[in-house]
Structure formats: C-alpha cells, structure tokens
Amino acid sequence: MYDAVVVGARCAGSSTALLLARKGYKVLLVDRSAFPSDLAFSTHYIHQSGIARLKRWGILDRVVASNCPPITGFYFDFGSFVLSGSPPPADGAYAPRRKVLDAILINAAIASGVEVRTRFSVDELLWDDGRVCGIHGRGNGGSAVVEKAQIVIGADGMRSTVARLVGATEYNVKPPLQGPYFSYWSGVQMKGFEFYPGSYRGAFGWMTNDGLALIGVGFAAKDHLTVRSDIEGNYLHAIGEDAPDLAERMQNGHREERFVGGVVPNYFRKPFGMGWALVGDAGYLKDPCTAEGITDAFHSAELVADAIDSGLSGHQSLDQALEAYEQERNRTAFPLYEFTCQLATLAPPTPEMQQLLGALNGNQEQTNKFFGLFAQTVSLPEFFAPENMQKIYGRDQHTGA
Numbered sequence: 001m002y003d004a005v006v007v008g009a010r011c012a013g014s015s016t017a018l019l020l021a022r023k024g025y026k027v028l029l030v031d032r033s034a035f036p037s038d039l040a041f042s043t044h045y046i047h048q049s050g051i052a053r054l055k056r057w058g059i060l061d062r063v064v065a066s067n068c069p070p071i072t073g074f075y076f077d078f079g080s081f082v083l084s085g086s087p088p089p090a091d092g093a094y095a096p097r098r099k100v101l102d103a104i105l106i107n108a109a110i111a112s113g114v115e116v117r118t119r120f121s122v123d124e125l126l127w128d129d130g131r132v133c134g135i136h137g138r139g140n141g142g143s144a145v146v147e148k149a150q151i152v153i154g155a156d157g158m159r160s161t162v163a164r165l166v167g168a169t170e171y172n173v174k175p176p177l178q179g180p181y182f183s184y185w186s187g188v189q190m191k192g193f194e195f196y197p198g199s200y201r202g203a204f205g206w207m208t209n210d211g212l213a214l215i216g217v218g219f220a221a222k223d224h225l226t227v228r229s230d231i232e233g234n235y236l237h238a239i240g241e242d243a244p245d246l247a248e249r250m251q252n253g254h255r256e257e258r259f260v261g262g263v264v265p266n267y268f269r270k271p272f273g274m275g276w277a278l279v280g281d282a283g284y285l286k287d288p289c290t291a292e293g294i295t296d297a298f299h300s301a302e303l304v305a306d307a308i309d310s311g312l313s314g315h316q317s318l319d320q321a322l323e324a325y326e327q328e329r330n331r332t333a334f335p336l337y338e339f340t341c342q343l344a345t346l347a348p349p350t351p352e353m354q355q356l357l358g359a360l361n362g363n364q365e366q367t368n369k370f371f372g373l374f375a376q377t378v379s380l381p382e383f384f385a386p387e388n389m390q391k392i393y394g395r396d397q398h399t400g401a
C-alpha cells in the first residue's frame with residue numbers, strides 16, 4: 001500500500017512525486033513511456049519562475065550541466081520597432097530538450113526515494129465505495145498489476161486516463177486557436193526568446209541543448225489544413241516575410257530534425273475528488289503560444305503536494321486541502337489563461353494593445369515588466385493596474401488627467 005500513486009512521470013508527475021517523497025510519503029510513480037524520451041509534440045521553454053522552482057528543488061545545476069545555455073532576454077520584433085529586454089529578476093530561463101529535462105526530473109524523484117516503474121500503463125482505477133483507492137495497470141511484460149494507495153494523482157497529460165476514468169468535469173473550455181510547426185537547426189544563433197508576429201501567424205525560436213536552435217512558426221488553427229499540405233514551404237515563407245533577419249541567419253544553418261506540429265484545445269478540469277487529484281496538463285491546458293505549460297506544471301506540483309501533505313497528515317481533511325489547491329491554481333492561472341487565449345488568436349493587435357506596445361517602445365523598465373508577464377514574475381493584475389498604466393502613459397487612462 002502506497003501513500004500516493006502518480007500516473008505520468010514527466011514535468012508534472014516526477015515533480016509531484018519527488019516533493020511528496022521528500023515530505024516522507026511512500027510514492028509509486030508510473031509511466032507508459034521509456035526514459036529518456038522526447039515528448040511527441042512540445043517545445044520546451046521554461047520561464048524564470050519555473051527555473052526558480054528547479055533551483056529550489058536542487059535540480060537546476062543538472063539542467064545547466066546538460067549543455068543547455070541560459071536565455072536571458074526576450075526579443076519581440078514588430079517590424080517597425082523591436083521590444084527587447086529581460087523580465088525582473090533578470091535570471092536566465094532555459095529550454096532543455098524534453099528527453100533531457102524529463103530524465104533529470106525522474107532521476108531526481110528516484111534519488112528522493114520514489115519507486116518508479118516505466119513502460120507501465122494504467123488502464124483502470126480501483127474503487128472502494130465511490131472512492132479511488134488504487135490502479136490497475138500493465139507492466140512491460142504485459143501482466144496485470146494492482147496497486148493500492150491513499151490517493152491516485154493523474155499527471156498523465158492532456159489525454160489523461162485518470163481524468164477520463166473519474167469523469168473530471170471541464171470548464172472554461174475553448175477550442176484550439178493556433179499551433180506551431182517547429183524543428184531544430186544547427187549553425188543558427190538566437191538572440192534570446194525571439195518572436196516575430198505576423199498576420200494570423202508568428203515565428204519564434206530560442207537556443208536549446210547542444211548548440212541547436214529551436215525555430216517554429218505558429219499558425220492559426222483555421223489555416224492548419226492548408227499548412228499541412230506543404231509544411232516546409234509555409235514555414236520558410238512565413239519566416240522569410242515576417243522575420244527577414246532570422247531568415248538570413250538560417251541561410252547559414254541546417255535543419256537537423258523533422259517538423260513537428262499541430263494544435264491543442266484549452267480547458268480547466270476539476271482537479272480533485274474522492275481519492276484522486278489531477279496535476280499538470282491533466283488538470284488544465286492552455287495554448288502553447290506563451291510557453292507556460294512546464295512552468296505551470298511545476299507550480300501545480302508544489303500546490304498539490306502541499307495540499308496532499310496537509311490532508312494525509314491530518315492537518316485538515318484531504319477534500320478541503322484539495323479544494324484549496326483548485327482555488328489557488330485557478331487564482332493564478334485564470335488571468336494568464338485569458339491573456340494566452342487572446343494572444344493565441346494571432347489576430348492583429350487591438351488598438352489598445354497597439355497603443356500599449358507603442359508606449360512601451362523606449363521605456364526599458366516597463367518593457368522588462370511586460371516580459372515579466374510571460375516569465376510569471378509580474379502578475380497581469382499588477383501590470384494592468386491603473387497606477388502602472390498611468391506610469392506607462394504618463395496620465396490617468398480613465399480621467400485623462
């Protein structure tokens with residue numbers, strides 16, 4: 001009998017498992033993948049606030065040692081002007097390949113005392129009087145296995161088996177809005193997190209492990225059918241038109257891997273019930289255009305591990321603790337979710353946004369703060385507060401005074 005079984009061993013699952021093990025709990029972590037392995041479809045930029053968590057957990061030095069350079073700045077090129085700078089605090093972000101990051105996380109979980117089974121697929125849950133009390137799964141050899149636990153945590157991504165089996169309700173659902181096609185290039189140096197907005201598309205890129213640059217183009221969901229008919233042609237055409245400076249650097253580079261791409265939906269799921277909880281993409285998913293999924297998975301891992309500790313230690317009831325987890329997750333996630341979904345339309349900026357971007361041009365302090373929205377070191381309510389808007393525009397937006 002385990003205190004917790006965690007299903008899914010990547011950024012949300014390994015983090016949750018290691019945090020629970022470090023609090024003294026007996027944890028089983030399972031994943032149907034073998035490690036190290038890349039996730040089929042994900043870029044991997046980790047913002048400053050996510051990196052701060054890796055540092056706190058004592059794992060950052062392993063990412064740094066993986067031949068992955070720090071990324072200290074943002075570079076948003078709007079054609080007529082460029083906004084560039086570093087969010088406060090100006091520590092580096094990193095974008096380790098998932099085959100690197102997820103292996104580091106899983107090894108850290110093992111070192112923290114977590115029992116790990118890879119190539120292990122969960123297909124059913126064990127129930128007792130309406131309460132989840134374990135898992136049914138199959139290991140590498142294919143033999144059926146039952147494991148019991150006080151709580152089962154679904155960290156099994158957007159197609160979560162756990163969420164489906166418990167019937168977790170979805171809310172704030174939005175359809176797919178955009179999605180990238182990306183690949184890895186040698187011989188191209190990036191200036192930071194580069195972004196080149198176009199009309200219903202946007203080119204982006206940054207450095208990752210082993211001197212490779214990840215370079216992608218996000219296309220509006222409505223255009224994906226057309227884009228798929230000639231991915232390379234549409235990708236290079238968009239970069240050539242919207243990011244000529246990047247296109248020039250790519251002339252001297254070489255594409256090293258195949259293109260990967262597609263779209264994802266946007267949703268929140270109720271992340272707890274009797275004997276179960278959800279964390280990471282299993283619990284909520286938003287468009288990847290702001291690259292927040294890993295950073296958010298780390299945050300939710302801390303929140304859910306604290307809640308489960310509070311419940312299992314008898315500090316408060318598990319249900320109460322997990323309800324507080326949902327509230328706190330949503331309090332921080334909702335504003336960025338709406339902001340992300342707005343950006344993910346890839347529509348030309350609204351007049352208000354154009355006015356804001358124009359006002360930021362030449363104001364380094366506020367530009368850095370703006371980038372802090374993406375890095376999650378500045379909150380949306382703080383940035384858009386009337387006092388801050390007054391600082392940016394030099395007058396009160398409502399009274400004009």
Ligand SMILES: Cc1cc2nc3c(=O)[nH]c(=O)nc-3n(C[C@H](O)[C@H](O)[C@H](O)COP(=O)(O)OP(=O)(O)OC[C@H]3O[C@@H](n4cnc5c(N)ncnc54)[C@H](O)[C@@H]3O)c2cc1C
Pocket residue numbers: 007008009010011012013030031032033039041042043044045046120121122123155156157158159160161179180261262264279280281282288291292293294295296297
């Ligand atoms: C195109 C794209 C680009 C992205 N770019 C970024 C980015 O730059 N930065 C960023 O922070 N985020 C990005 N994201 C989001 C990020 O990939 C996710 O938020 C993150 O992977 C969520 O981690 P997770 O641990 O919750 O789930 P996942 O990483 O999906 O891991 C789930 C794990 O569960 C396992 N699993 C599933 N079902 C079972 C089962 N039944 N039994 C056993 N194991 C199971 C799977 O094998 C998998 O290993 C991007 C996403 C997309 C789609």
